[in-house]
Amino acid sequence: MKTAKLGSFDTEVFYVNKSDKSRQGPYTLNSKFGGTLISGFYSAGQKDSVWIYYQQRQIESKRYYKKGVRTGTWEFYKKGELDWTYNFDSSKATFFLPEDTPRNNERYVAYMDGNSNWVHFPPEKHALLINSDYLLVLQSNLRYPEEAQNKNQQGIVRIAVVVDQQGNQEIFDVGVSSGFPSLDAEALRVMKLTHLEFIPAENKGIKVKSIVLMDVNFRLESN
Secondary structure, eight states: OEEEEOTTSOEEEEEEOTTTOOEEEEEEEEOTTSSEEEEEEEETTEEEEEEEEEETTEEEEEEEEETTEEOSEEEEEETTEEEEEEETTTTEEEEOSOOOHHHHHHHEEEEEOTTSOEESSOOSBOOEEOOOHHHHHHHHHOOOOHHHHHTTOOEEEEEEEEEOTTSBEEEEEEEEOOSOHHHHHHHHHHHTTOOOBEEOEEETTEEEOEEEEEEEEEOOTTO
């Protein structure tokens, strides 16, 4: 068994093969505040079986792999309730809780049509974020700019992410400013460290490039 402390002092616990040093067997990522963030299983260095992700000690998602390949039906939860699922074998999403349409209209702001023009309106099926790992990157790397702290500057930066037709992130930019350049710059810096994965947006049955806004919140504890 090996343990490794990450930059935020969260701790990984995993096993390795003596022969090739690849990861093999159970894996956990434990929070420095207590509790498990991720639990899963490795086979010959690849994700295998079920991987469970947690937020605030509740299950955020269950994801299934077979020798590193996504498979089966992934489950995504909201406050402990099953929110939606995605079946990688049939490429079908199923929703169980009502979608927050007003919030979606603010978050999924545009898509590219067949003539490569941006349509500033949500697509018929918006992109679906399928990994929450970026939250760990934010937790480990986000730094509150000293200048902003001294001036009591707070706010939300909305980073615009261009998602291609395969669900991969393409471009990051500040979509909606917090009103404070140092906060905008720090949010953009950290989001560029993340690796976001999406089910791509669709319009009229065709996968399309789209823009998704991701929030980075800066708040001073004294307030």
